[in-house]
Amino acid sequence: MTRQKIVAGNWKMNGSKESILSLVNGLLEMKNANSEVVVSPSFPYLSMVSELIGESDLVLAAQNVSDKEQGAHTGEVSALMLSELGVKYVLIGHSERRSLYAETDAFIASKAKALLAAGLTPMLCIGETLQEREAEQTFAVCIRQIQAVIDVIGIDAFNNVVIAYEPVWAIGTGLSASADQAQEVHQEIRAFLAQSSLSVSQKVQILYGGSVKASTSAALFEMPDVDGALVGGASLDAKEFIAIVKAAG
Numbered sequence: 226m227t228r229q230k231i232v233a234g235n236w237k238m239n240g241s242k243e244s245i246l247s248l249v250n251g252l253l254e255m256k257n258a259n260s261e262v263v264v265s266p267s268f269p270y271l272s273m274v275s276e277l278i279g280e281s282d283l284v285l286a287a288q289n290v291s292d293k294e295q296g297a298h299t300g301e302v303s304a305l306m307l308s309e310l311g312v313k314y315v316l317i318g319h320s321e322r323r324s325l326y327a328e329t330d331a332f333i334a335s336k337a338k339a340l341l342a343a344g345l346t347p348m349l350c351i352g353e354t355l356q357e358r359e360a361e362q363t364f365a366v367c368i369r370q371i372q373a374v375i376d377v378i379g380i381d382a383f384n385n386v387v388i389a390y391e392p393v394w395a396i397g398t399g400l401s402a403s404a405d406q407a408q409e410v411h412q413e414i415r416a417f418l419a420q421s422s423l424s425v426s427q428k429v430q431i432l433y434g435g436s437v438k439a440s441t442s443a444a445l446f447e448m449p450d451v452d453g454a455l456v457g458g459a460s461l462d463a464k465e466f467i468a469i470v471k472a473a474g
């Protein structure tokens with residue numbers, strides 16, 4: 226099955242009105258991308274970026290969402306609010322949220338449920354720490370993180386989820402997983418999903434994330450089970466990000 230590649234930039238808590246304006250204008254000059262190109266600014270800039278990208282091919286993502294629908298949840302942002310801003314994807318389960326904000330598998334699963342109920346697509350980040358890799362727990366960790374979401378939304382709804390495999394040891398370290406390492410885990414994830422649903426396993430896009438750069442991305446994108454990338458640092462530079470998009474074909 227042919228799966229469209231996604232190249233998503235996660236800007237994390239970076240940028241200002243001025244720098245984001247310039248970044249988006251740089252990205253809008255990109256022509257003929259065959260991949261779906263996604264940008265995810267912080268909440269305060271979503272509205273501005275949504276207007277800037279207008280009818281272009283750029284796609285909007287958010288970095289977080291509340292697991293609650295509405296009400297007395299000070300500081301939270303609901304899936305419906307994001308949907309009204311033109312957001313399509315929402316990152317959940319990013320390792321920074323798991324480790325710095327103590328988000329559990331169950332909590333992340335409830336966010337997936339809230340997103341799907343609002344018609345948004347969860348981009349579920351999973352991945353092992355270095356310690357877990359060294360203990361040969363890579364697949365067990367990834368599968369546990371995926372299963373927690375399936376337990377709440379069901380395997381059929383998982384059709385509408387995108388996975389981002391991001392080994393924690395590769396995030397922001399400059400040490401990307403090799404293309405073979407990424408492929409090995411992506412293949413294992415797909416095989417795991419196939420045990421419950423062959424069609425879901427064939428449809429789900431699995432992105433790789435962790436120190437993706439233009440220079441290493443072509444090899445990653447050649448791998449049969451790598452359907453794109455979730456890019457952090459390199460997505461803050463329009464030229465570098467566009468080069469990654471070009472490498473995706």
Ligand SMILES: O=C[C@H](O)COP(=O)(O)O
Pocket residue numbers: 235319391395396397398399434435436437455456457458459
């Ligand atoms: O969401 C993106 C990842 O955390 C990767 O970040 P990075 O490309 O800066 O390593």
